[in-house]
Each structure stands twice: as structure tokens, then as C-alpha cells.
Amino acid sequence: MKAVGQLLVYEKRLKRDYRKILILPKGMRATARDVLVSLDIAIVDYDDVRSGVIFHWGSALDQ
Numbered sequence: 001m002k003a004v005g006q007l008l009v010y011e012k013r014l015k016r017d018y019r020k021i022l023i024l025p026k027g028m029r030a031t032a033r034d035v036l037v038s039l040d041i042a043i044v045d046y047d048d049v050r051s052g053v054i055f056h057w058g059s060a061l062d063q
Contacts, residue, residue: 007041021060 007020022036026045036043042060046053 004036004039004041008039023055026056 003022007022011018011020020039020041021044022041023044023046026047028043028045033043044058044060045056047056
């Protein structure tokens with residue numbers, strides 16, 4: 001969860017709000033996802049496949 005701290009600290013250092021997006025492996029527990037969403041952090045899932053990585057952007061970039 002180091003990335004969460006980086007996202008929150010960066011926002012404070014900039015002294016303004018910005019859209020926070022965290023890229024995580026697919027299958028993260030629902031409770032952890034709920035905490036991230038409550039912190040206003042969008043989640044992008046990814047799958048590690050033989051040919052590379054597949055990102056599941058969903059609605060993370062909508063706004």
C-alpha cells in the first residue's frame with residue numbers, strides 16, 4: 001500500500017486536488033478495494049498474461 005501513501009502525500013505537496021488512479025493486479029479483495037474507493041482513488045485492474053499485461057481500464061478514466 002506504499003502507492004496509496006504516495007498518492008495522498010503528492011496531493012498535499014501540490015496543494016490541490018487531482019485524480020488519483022492506482023493500477024493493481026486483478027482479484028484484489030473487496031474490502032481493500034472499498035478502502036481505496038473511500039479515499040477517492042480509482043482502480044485499474046491488470047492481468048499478467050504470457051504475451052504481456054492486459055489493463056482493464058473500466059471507468060477509471062471517466063470524469
